Amino acid sequence: MTTLDISDRTALAGQHSATRATRLDRLNPVTRFLLLVLAALPVIISLDWLSAAVMFVGTVLILRACGVPVRRLARRLRPVLLVAPLAAVSMALYGKPGGEVYWHWGLIWVTQRSVTMAIAVVVRILALGVAAVELLGGLDLTATADGLAQICRLPARFVLGALAGLRLAGLFVDDWRTLAQARRARGLGDSGRLRRFATMAFALLVFAIRRGTKLATAMEARGFSSQTAGRRTWARVSRLGLPDAIGWVITAALAALAIGSSLYFGTFSLVTR
Amino acid sequence: MTEAAAVLAQDWGWRYAGRTRWATRRISFSIGTGERVLLLGGSGAGKSTLLSAVNGILGGADEGEEEGQLLVDGRHPSRLHGRVGLVMQDPSSQVILERIGDDVAFGCENLGVPREQIWPRVRAALDAVRLDLPLDHPTSALSGGQQQRLAIAGALAMQDGEDRAPGVLCLDEPTANLDPTGVREVREVISSVVADRRTTLIVVEHRVRIWAELVDRVIVLASGGGLLADGTPSEVFAAHHDELVRAGAWVPGAHSDLRRRRVPSTPPPAILSARDLAIGREPAHLVTSGVRTQIPEGLSTAITGPNGVGKTTLALTLAGLLEPLAGQVEAAASLRPARPARLARNLRRRFDPARPNTWPSRELLTRIGSVFQNPEHQFVEARVRDELAVGLRALGRSHDECARRVDELLAQLHLEQVADANPFTLSGGEKRRLSVGTVLATGPAVIFLDEPTFGQDHNTWTDLVSLITRILEQGCTIVSVTHDEAYLRLLGENIVAMEPAA
Numbered sequence: 001m002t003t004l005d006i007s008d009r010t011a012l013a014g015q016h017s018a019t020r021a022t023r024l025d026r027l028n029p030v031t032r033f034l035l036l037v038l039a040a041l042p043v044i045i046s047l048d049w050l051s052a053a054v055m056f057v058g059t060v061l062i063l064r065a066c067g068v069p070v071r072r073l074a075r076r077l078r079p080v081l082l083v084a085p086l087a088a089v090s091m092a093l094y095g096k097p098g099g100e101v102y103w104h105w106g107l108i109w110v111t112q113r114s115v116t117m118a119i120a121v122v123v124r125i126l127a128l129g130v131a132a133v134e135l136l137g138g139l140d141l142t143a144t145a146d147g148l149a150q151i152c153r154l155p156a157r158f159v160l161g162a163l164a165g166l167r168l169a170g171l172f173v174d175d176w177r178t179l180a181q182a183r184r185a186r187g188l189g190d191s192g193r194l195r196r197f198a199t200m201a202f203a204l205l206v207f208a209i210r211r212g213t214k215l216a217t218a219m220e221a222r223g224f225s226s227q228t229a230g231r232r233t234w235a236r237v238s239r240l241g242l243p244d245a246i247g248w249v250i251t252a253a254l255a256a257l258a259i260g261s262s263l264y265f266g267t268f269s270l271v272t273r
Numbered sequence: 274m275t276e277a278a279a280v281l282a283q284d285w286g287w288r289y290a291g292r293t294r295w296a297t298r299r300i301s302f303s304i305g306t307g308e309r310v311l312l313l314g315g316s317g318a319g320k321s322t323l324l325s326a327v328n329g330i331l332g333g334a335d336e337g338e339e340e341g342q343l344l345v346d347g348r349h350p351s352r353l354h355g356r357v358g359l360v361m362q363d364p365s366s367q368v369i370l371e372r373i374g375d376d377v378a379f380g381c382e383n384l385g386v387p388r389e390q391i392w393p394r395v396r397a398a399l400d401a402v403r404l405d406l407p408l409d410h411p412t413s414a415l416s417g418g419q420q421q422r423l424a425i426a427g428a429l430a431m432q433d434g435e436d437r438a439p440g441v442l443c444l445d446e447p448t449a450n451l452d453p454t455g456v457r458e459v460r461e462v463i464s465s466v467v468a469d470r471r472t473t474l475i476v477v478e479h480r481v482r483i484w485a486e487l488v489d490r491v492i493v494l495a496s497g498g499g500l501l502a503d504g505t506p507s508e509v510f511a512a513h514h515d516e517l518v519r520a521g522a523w524v525p526g527a528h529s530d531l532r533r534r535r536v537p538s539t540p541p542p543a544i545l546s547a548r549d550l551a552i553g554r555e556p557a558h559l560v561t562s563g564v565r566t567q568i569p570e571g572l573s574t575a576i577t578g579p580n581g582v583g584k585t586t587l588a589l590t591l592a593g594l595l596e597p598l599a600g601q602v603e604a605a606a607s608l609r610p611a612r613p614a615r616l617a618r619n620l621r622r623r624f625d626p627a628r629p630n631t632w633p634s635r636e637l638l639t640r641i642g643s644v645f646q647n648p649e650h651q652f653v654e655a656r657v658r659d660e661l662a663v664g665l666r667a668l669g670r671s672h673d674e675c676a677r678r679v680d681e682l683l684a685q686l687h688l689e690q691v692a693d694a695n696p697f698t699l700s701g702g703e704k705r706r707l708s709v710g711t712v713l714a715t716g717p718a719v720i721f722l723d724e725p726t727f728g729q730d731h732n733t734w735t736d737l738v739s740l741i742t743r744i745l746e747q748g749c750t751i752v753s754v755t756h757d758e759a760y761l762r763l764l765g766e767n768i769v770a771m772e773p774a775a
Contacts, residue, residue: 142371178647186651187667206697211366218369219379222428228354228383232385233391
């Protein structure tokens with residue numbers, strides 16, 4: 001009999017790296033969505049660098065004050081940092097020309113105006129990104145569904161159906177991996193990538209429908225139906241409270257400061273221009 | 274309330290909309306409060322339909338046609354909310370929410386139970402199924418047995434109203450997908466839940482032995498309508514032994530004439546060996562490391578261990594389908610492919626004849642075959658016949674040779690009847706045989722089987738085990754991931770036992 005010699009075991013536990021609690025967690029998920037909209041407003045309506053810079057610096061300071069660790073912020077911001085320079089380069093090369101011309105080749109005009117706009121684009125993406133990654137990152141799906149149903153009064157069937165369906169997404173990732181391994185096992189792994197993709201997509205669809213049907217039956221067996229959706233109760237309360245009000249006031253103040261300072265210093269540039 | 278029957282059927286039948294055949298009909302029985310019933314019948318006899326009906330989820334007139342009467346506590350089941358609980362076969366597709374407390378509360382919310390009553394009910398239900406975990410414990414971190422107990426808790430929480438009306442608990446093959454520990458857990462929990470004789474139990478299960486001691490009555494549905502038998506377990510098993518075996522039930526005393534093979538006393542040389550192996554589905558998810566094992570040529574090796582210990586991951590890694598995270602799997606000299614002449618550059622560069630995971634996919638076909646746990650993951654064609662030819666065509670065999678080999682396989686696997694059907698439409702046993710056949714087609718030296726006997730009834734199980742024995746007789750090496758004890762007794766010639774981390 002062969003024995004299996006296993007040393008140095010690593011358990012699967014601790015896979016979900018614990019995210020540190022911050023003051024942001026006291027906000028209702030609905031508030032977090034709306035605060036993101038509010039924080040995005042100045043960045044979207046004005047194209048200038050100053051309002052974006054005020055928003056960026058202000059947001060980072062507020063997040064720090066809420067207890068968000070710098071390291072986590074940097075980690076979550078990494079994809080944004082990769083995208084921002086790409087947008088900036090295209091803006092510098094092809095943006096609306098104006099002012100002094102630094103360099104010119106074919107369609108490319110690098111001018112004072114396009115470079116200023118490129119810098120503004122980087123700052124705007126950062127300002128939007130930093131607010132988005134922290135407000136939406138680590139959002140609790142169940143609490144979000146509670147908020148959408150209880151505060152926004154979205155239909156319970158829709159919200160809970162979507163919530164339960166999202167849980168299945170993880171299973172589809174596993175399915176896809178297994179499908180790919182099965183293709184290799186069957187001698188189809190070397191060529192015909194398009195056809196392979198098509199058969200995998202079809203199989204995944206079959207699995208999705210089947211799992212969805214089973215889940216729907218399980219939900220129905222627990223009394224979830226159109227007749228009961230109207231008078232269902234909620235085990236978890238979702239309401240707006242003082243932390244949400246504070247969040248609103250602080251974000252509105254920051255947005256006003258950003259727009260105000262760009263108006264005061266004359267850098268304000270409406271998006272329609 | 275009078276001593277009314279908990280569940281009463283009078284000439285009941287159901288036909289799904291758009292079907293000409295009745296799913297089941299002419300069903301009559303009366304089950305008393307607190308009775309424990311085992312429901313048997315061949316596949317297609319309508320067991321699941323009957324359970325859905327008792328649960329009140331078959332739907333209205335637009336879903337199908339009902340005849341006769343089926344009443345729970347004297348009322349039509351669709352009017353009862355929460356009195357009847359249902360636990361199904363697949364643990365992962367019954368979990369509804371992310372955290373266990375919320376999942377159990379889900380049913381209470383749907384019934385409109387006031388919030389302040391929900392949480393005490395949730396705690397009581399979790400206690401009853403002995404899930405001693407915090408309410409915010411993630412449901413994804415539960416084992417299969419724990420997930421089934423969670424589903425039971427969800428059903429119990431719905432029944433636990435202030436009137437404490439006795440409930441009905443329906444279980445549809447609740448242990449078919451579980452390892453022996455999970456089976457034991459679920460069985461013990463159900464025994465304690467029904468101990469007070471207030472809860473009526475109806476359980477569908479092929480593996481009769483699990484429930485034989487707990488139930489006091491066995492009802493057998495005949496295929497084509499009506500009841501084949503209704504009585505105490507000992508009466509029914511004695512009087513209808515042969516019919517039950519034919520219907521695929523694992524009746525006590527049912528045994529096959531399969532025998533364990535005679536194997537050489539000295540172990541044969543290894544065809545695959547692994548040392549210092551670290552395995553995982555992806556680098557970030559290391560399952561276990563420092564694995565050392567050998568697969569002896571020509572024997573049937575079984576990889577065993579509890580759910581989640583990494584049996585499938587080890588099998589995939591040994592079979593060359595998953596890259597080892599560290600260490601390597603080494604193929605014996607006899608198994609190694611020659612350097613292929615025509616090969617894409619990226620494949621050529623990583624090719625190493627000793628390491629199966631670097632072989633091109635085509636080279637695996639005649640060397641290492643893999644049968645996945647869910648046969649459907651492997652199907653790529655729209656007809657059974659084409660499905661069997663896939664590997665042969667990838668090897669560039671002639672049209673005539675493919676046709677001849679496919680015909681042989683169809684006969685060997687008893688699949689001639691369904692040769693032109695879509696693989697996805699086959700029955701469970703046929704799908705399993707087809708997935709084994711697709712691997713046999715190209716004659717690999719080693720065959721990996723992941724949980725080959727999962728969810729099989731007694732007949733398909735016997736078919737499969739004798740097929741595997743025949744393959745072994747032809748000199749093939751077999752490696753199975755399994756926790757089926759009967760399978761291990763016959764085919765556990767060499768055991769690789771994986772143990773959970775301390």
